Amino acid sequence: MLLIRFLLLGIALLFSIAVQAGRPEYFEGRLDNGLVYHIFNVPSAGRQLVLRLQVNVGAADEEDSEEGIAHITEHMVFQSSATFPQGLSSHLSADGWQMGRHFNAQTGYRYTRYLLIPPRGRRQLDEALAVYRQILSPQNFSERDWAQERQVIFAEWRQQQTLQDRLNRQYDALLHQGARSARYAPIGRLAAIERAKADTANRFHHKWYGSNNAVLVVIGDLNLKKTAATIEEALGRLNPVVLPQRNLAEYEPKLSAGEHTGYVKDKDNADSKLALVYRFDNALSQSNGVQGHYHRLLDNFAAYMLHQRIQASGEAVSLKAGNIGSRTGSLSLHTDFVPGDDEAGLKRLKNLVATLKQQPVTAEETAAYRKTLYNHLLAVSDLPDDLIATVKLAEESVLADKPAPTKEVRAAERSQLYRIDAAAVNKRISEWLAAADSLVIIQVPEDLPEKLPTNHLTEQSVMPKGQNPSKKTMPVLVEHDVKKPKTVQSAMQAFAFPIHNGTGTVVSENYDNENKVAYLNLNNGDQIVLLQKDVARGQVYFKAVSDTGYLQAGDAAWQAQLAGKVVSVSAPEGASDADFQRWQRQHGIEYRYHLTHDSQITDARVAQAELASLLQLYRQQQTAPTAKHWRDAVERAAVRLPIYLRSVPGKQELELELLRYGKPESRAQSSNDIRALTEQDFIKQWRQLVSKPVRYYIVSNMPSEKIKPLLVQYLADIPRQNIGNSYRNLLEGTTLRRAAINDTHSTDINAWSWQPFYDWTPDTSEQIPLLVNLANARLKEALRRRSQSTYSVKFTAMPKQSYNRVESNLFFSTAPEKASEAWEQAQQILQHLPENITKAEADNLQRLFIEQEAKRQKDPEVWLERLAASHKHYGDARYLSRLPQLHRTIIQTRLRQTAKLLWSSQNARVLLVDPANP
CATH class of the missing domain: 3.30.830.10 (Metalloenzyme, LuxS/M16 peptidase-like)
Structure with a gap:
């Protein structure tokens, strides 16, 4: 996919502007102590408030003896002080601020940035500025605090030792060669963190953290004059510092x-x-x-x-x-x-x-x-x-x-x-x-x-x-006797889909007038569900879902996976890659195909006038597949296989498969097996993948009667056959496995659980994501701040309505000697989450839902996902009709009940991946 970062600031910030009451305003000021501040009045922000404090110092400013100290200083300003004896971080957490969500920080090469989103919004402007006052005030970090916080930074360092991080570090070192930013990542190297001292962070803070080296941004529905006065009162007595001179070269x-x-x-x-x-x-x-x-x-x-x-x-x-x-x-x-x-x-x-x-x-x-x-x-x-x-x-x-x-x-x-x-x-x-x-x-x-x-x-x-090296040997672009590049129109003359005169029919249909949803059953077994919604704004949002995945191929599942990757992006017969790409751009088609073990999903978007082109493309992939560049794909897969199997990610994936399913997935036995594949194998596997009937979900602001003829023309006679689903059964019971295969100094905890659930409602589906947010906050608070042993904590809960169950996953890394203790602590938090949800937390989650829902209501892709979820489970659109009342179900008693779905101790399966050489 083409990535281009436009260098013009004004153009890089293009966005659609919603028309609101009131008028955005901006004010820039500078305090006598040198602190620069910017206030943005955003009338539509309501109670929400966002603040940024940027201290203009980063890892590139570190001297040889200070490696990693900019990032360490970022952490230490949240520790104990005369003003906050228990620590700034602890003070915020006790006041209802969640680390990561309401307060966070980041260190780069050129700056250190402190991010605040007060939980109670603009009413907490004074408290937010007090946080910044503490950060910019003279510090006296203690070795005791550093001994604890060092464990968090170790965990953060371990998190950054992924394959992609290691590759990016090498790439950046080559790109920035000769600059201070080429030396190491902002966090520093492990040896530097191990030998770092609190006193070094003290000196770094005294050297750079002055009001004259900071920029403040405040954003919300604000009175500019009053906010400026509040900033002056809160930060005006801070002292500037004499900044070191930088050698810019x-x-x-x-x-x-x-x-x-x-x-x-x-x-x-x-x-x-x-x-x-x-x-x-x-x-x-x-x-x-x-x-x-x-x-x-x-x-x-x-x-x-x-x-x-x-x-x-x-x-x-x-x-x-x-x-x-x-x-x-x-x-x-x-x-x-x-x-x-x-x-x-x-x-x-x-x-x-x-x-x-x-x-x-x-x-x-x-x-x-x-x-x-x-x-x-x-x-x-x-x-x-x-x-x-x-x-x-x-x-x-x-x-x-x-x-x-x-x-x-x-x-x-x-x-x-x-x-x-x-x-x-x-x-x-x-x-x-x-x-x-x-x-x-x-x-x-x-x-x-x-x-x-x-x-x-x-x-x-x-x-x-x-x-300036660019002034040497500069070529001159040829401006004569040059053929103009092929235009889109000329390219289209070389390639076009034939018009298909369909022979399929609609065997039954009905209409949900309340939700403006039309249902069509086609003679080939496919189903179409059409939602008319104004938010589509002239676009057609298209989703095709099949309940068959690569496991349908049995022992050849790995071949089906490879076929899915190749065929789904291959140009049609008679078209070059360039012609095919130009054709898609000409018709404005966004098109994505995703294959899993038990499903295939095609997501697409196109302007209403180009719907026929989208349907032509989809039909071509279903009925006339090609496998261009299959040889390249085979060679890439053949090279990848042995490397992946001996890599840490590959070994971890195999261990997880054994943990959850009791057996590994189907894989090629060797690279030679992959190289033995032919083009016909790819086409055969693809045809098997797409043979099962499909459900189509479409969101558009067009009346359904204007869309139906095209859908029937191109979709109703695609050949289908009813075949059974193949999927992996999850193992029951609890177990804990350990594998000494990690190549960092940490233990990764990967814990899964599942439990059956049949009484699905729209309320349950919307409450689970909110409760996941709460669970993550609880886990981060306990495992990172109190235990000081972890940095990366991620908890997810995934409703699997097709299988009438909820699957949950908890992942974090910690020091090997703390792994068992940390896992037990995490499990206790998840088990007791339902009974510990407070009325205040329930009220906060309700407000969060209302805020998020206001944005989701304007997103056509959210409506498409909800339409698919409702029809998949209920066979109708009742999910949509329940949306206006859903916020009333987000109350303490209901949340406590739903929270019981997030973790099952009866089916908790845990993998601890320890260092290979402890």
């Missing part, structure tokens, strides 16, 4: 002429990925004022045009553009490749770059995109009356040292649009693609040989300070 990646190659490897990695990265000076694009507006706009134009051309090429390549320093930018092309064929992958990227250089941007394209941006900037000329959008806006503007996008700033941005013409865009693209510093990053399985030469980056000649 140490914060930038060291660019050097030439192409450099770096490899990213890990013992558990089975994927082969490649990135071609161009790095360059982009200080002008990160500046403020008119100059910054212009260059960010120009970057936006250039990135968008490259994005369009890459899409038109049909290559499976993603584009990323962004900042990797305060004055350094990067443009990167990313792709996957068949294991062992990195040379071909790099050649493909370089050929694409050569093609991009031969496709200059035209004046017509520039004018069309300028009009689009102008309309967007005009549409968002006012601040949003939306709390979440405003929080994002603040984080990406004022907390990123950019001006808030007020009406005046938007006007200044729009004024620069007409300075940008095709020549300027082509020049910017040329500067990027001709950057003297280029980097090839290759991610491969550890045991595969390196085929490309690797240049040790630190041995390259670093360019003199201030020199």
Whole structure:
């Protein structure tokens, strides 16, 4: 999937604005002690209040003896002090604040950010500012507190030792080579955490935590003048500090002429990925004022045009553009490749770059995109009356040292649009693609040989300070004798689905007038459920559900899984990948297919006028499947199998299968078995997968009678046959297994339970997610704050209405010596949760439901999910008719009853994954 980060602040923050009563307002101020504050009045926020305090110091500011100390300081400010002897964190928890939900913090390379969402909203503005006053006040951290909090940071460090984290760390070290941010992750390395002292955190806090190094953001339905006065009263007496001088060159990646190659490897990695990265000076694009507006706009134009051309090429390549320093930018092309064929992958990227250089941007394209941006900037000329959008806006503007996008700033941005013409865009693209510093990053399985030469980056000649590598050997985009890239229209002439004159019929139908739901039964056994809802706004939301999954293939289930991945994304016969992708974009089709052991779900969205195109695509996959690139998929799977089976995630998955089902899933016996597959095997498995009748759920604001003819035409004669379902039976009883296979210094606790339940109601379905939130808060409070032994705690409860049961899972990591004790404590919390729910907590959950439900009511995809859930269980839409009264069922007595479904001690099965070498 293509990822592109537009560099223009104003455009990066595009969002739809709900029209509300009142008018959003903004005010910026600075206290005499240097603290800068920003107040956003969001009339629609109601009682909700969001605050951010950013201290402009992070891991990149640490000296050699301070590794990890910025993050440690972030933790220690919540510990005991003269003002809060029991600890700031404990004080907040006792007052009803939940860690993670109501108060949290994050440390990056450039800043440390403290996030507050007071549980009682704007009434607690004073309390929230008191928290920030404590954080910015002089500290005297104790070694006793640090000895306890160290265990939490150990747990957090362990959580970050996943395969993806390890790969990302290697990638970032190559991308940022030479900068302070390339040294280590913000949390620091384990040895540094082990030797850290509270006194070092004290000195770090005294050095950086001053009012003149902090930025405050307050967002809610606020009176600007009164809020400013409250901020002055609460924080005005804080003291500034004499800030250390930074050597800014140490914060930038060291660019050097030439192409450099770096490899990213890990013992558990089975994927082969490649990135071609161009790095360059982009200080002008990160500046403020008119100059910054212009260059960010120009970057936006250039990135968008490259994005369009890459899409038109049909290559499976993603584009990323962004900042990797305060004055350094990067443009990167990313792709996957068949294991062992990195040379071909790099050649493909370089050929694409050569093609991009031969496709200059035209004046017509520039004018069309300028009009689009102008309309967007005009549409968002006012601040949003939306709390979440405003929080994002603040984080990406004022907390990123950019001006808030007020009406005046938007006007200044729009004024620069007409300075940008095709020549300027082509020049910017040329500067990027001709950057003297280029980097090839290759991610491969550890045991595969390196085929490309690797240049040790630190041995390259670093360019003199201030020199811009992008000004060397700049190509000129060819502007003559160049064929214009194939347009969407010309591509469509090469590929189109035939019109299908269906022969199927509707055998029965009825209509639920109260909920505006139509039910159709087709002659092939498929069912259609249509909901007419205004929130669809001209779009059709489509879901196809089949109650058969890859287990239907028996011993060949692994083949069915592979077939599902390949066939579901294959272009139709006679169409190239590029043509097929262009066709989907032309018709605006969003299309996703998901295969599990017992189901298949196709989710799609399209404009009403293009519904026929969506149905053509779905029908083609059901009746005329193809398996293009099956050989590549086979080779990837063959390479992956042995790596996965010997990896920690692979071993853990096998242990969980034995724990829950008593036997492992079907897998290929060897890589040779996978390589023996043929294209016919893929097609055979797919045809078996899609043979069972399907239920279709559709949400649209069109009357059902206007949609029915198309649905019948394309769906009613898809061949189906009734076959039984295959699924895995969960084991009964309690058990605890231990496996010494972990490669970190922790023990992972993975606990599952299930219990039968038949009396499903809409009330139960909505109460379970609320109670899961409460259970997570209780578990985090006990396992992280009181026990000081865990960091990652995640509890889920999943209603499985098809099987009339509830399945629950608890996962967390802890120190090996505390694993058994922590598990017993967690189990006690879950067992006693029902009786411990207080009236205040029930009232809070009811308010939370009302707030969330107001947003869900506007989301067509939520209505689609509810329609499917109601019809699946009840055979009708009664779920929908119960929604207006559901909040009345969220009361203490009902919640206590439903909470009993969250955990079953009778069927609790626990896996403790211990370190391989304790």
